[in-house]
Amino acid sequence: MNWFTRVRNSLPFSAKRTTDKDLWVKCPGCQQMVFAQEYEDNAYVCPRCDHHGRIGADERLRQLLDAGYEVLPIPEVKEDPLKFRDTAKYTDRLKKARAANPHKDAFLVGSGAIEGKSAVVGVQDFGFMGGSMGMAVGTAFCQGAERALKRRCPYVVVTAAGGARMQEGILSLMQMPKATVMTRRLKEAGLPYIVLLTDPTTGGVTASYAMLGDIHIAEPGALIGFAGQRVIQDTIREQLPDGFQRAEYLHKHGMVDMVVHRHELKDTLATVLDYLAPAEAA
Known part of the structure; x- marks a missing residue:
């Protein structure tokens, strides 16, 4: 010693x-x-x-909805329908994701009010397998739309995704038209569908329900696009402009209606709901 x-x-x-x-x-x-x-x-x-850092679904619902909101249970879907395996089994990837997250999948729906105005809010959680869109996400999105139709109130969706979930193959891509049909039903019912684009929103989510809103709001600096910047640059063989695919660039070019700081999101959504919400909503 x-x-x-x-x-x-x-x-x-x-x-x-x-x-x-x-x-x-x-x-x-x-x-x-x-x-x-x-x-x-x-x-x-x-x-x-x-x-603006990335936040989970529970925190996002807490920030946007008034106290006392209801969280809808995540719907049950068939897991691993393709018996998919790459470097690991899909079932093992799901177990790992669920062990690190409070919920069973990447989309959570809260039903309540925003500054006293009735609303259903669906949140995509990038922390769960990159927010990837599989059958559970598509079904939860539609569940949120159904609740909005039942309550006769606006549907607000917060997107954050790397795209479709490759482990579910064509079944994940089928969620795109499935969600699109629900946005059409909301439109036919005269109910506002508002999208809040957060970092990142890419792939099949951008190609479907993320860009079908009546109003598109984005958080500052959010990455929003379909294909990756490097893929686009290699395809068109041209240098892309600074800030390409960022919220401010998309706002300048008309793809996003407004870029709103997180501190002002709830008040902004309440103002938008004041203008758009149907008179029947309580």
């Missing part, structure tokens, strides 16, 4: 303290360390560079 070990063991050092959560987070935008509690209190927006 060396002298340092003897001295250390003879001194009344307290045991090393541990904590269940990290005290600091690294901002993906400015790469600066931010106190975790400050970051959370600021709605997961960096207080230094204003980067």
Whole structure:
């Protein structure tokens, strides 16, 4: 035993303290360390560079809906219908995703009100397998639309996805027309369908219900597109402009109606619902 070990063991050092959560987070935008509690209190927006961090479905519902909202159960669907396997079984990937997330799949629906105005809000969670659109997501989206039709109130959908879920093959792509039909039913019923585009919204989700809203709102800096920037650049053999596929670029070119800071989203949605909501909605 060396002298340092003897001295250390003879001194009344307290045991090393541990904590269940990290005290600091690294901002993906400015790469600066931010106190975790400050970051959370600021709605997961960096207080230094204003980067809008990705948040889960539960937190998004809490931020947008008034207290007392109802969370609809995630619908049951047939899992692994294709018995898919790549480097791992699809069933194993689902188990891993569910162990790391509070819900069974990537789309959660809340039914309640926004500043006292009735609304159903569907949220896509990028934290669950990249928010990928499979049968569970498509069915949950339609469930939310059905609830809005039943309540005669607007349907607000928050998108965040890497696209269709490849492990479900053509069945995942079938969710695109399925969701599109539901947006048509909302339109025929005279009910507003509002889309909030968050980072990232890409692939088959962009090609279907993400771009079919009556109003499209985006968070600052959100990546929004169908194919990846590198794929497009390699295809057309041209240099893409700065900010291509970002919310501000799409707003400038007419694909997004407004870019709204997260702190102002709830008030903005309430104002939009004031203009668009049918008189029958309570």
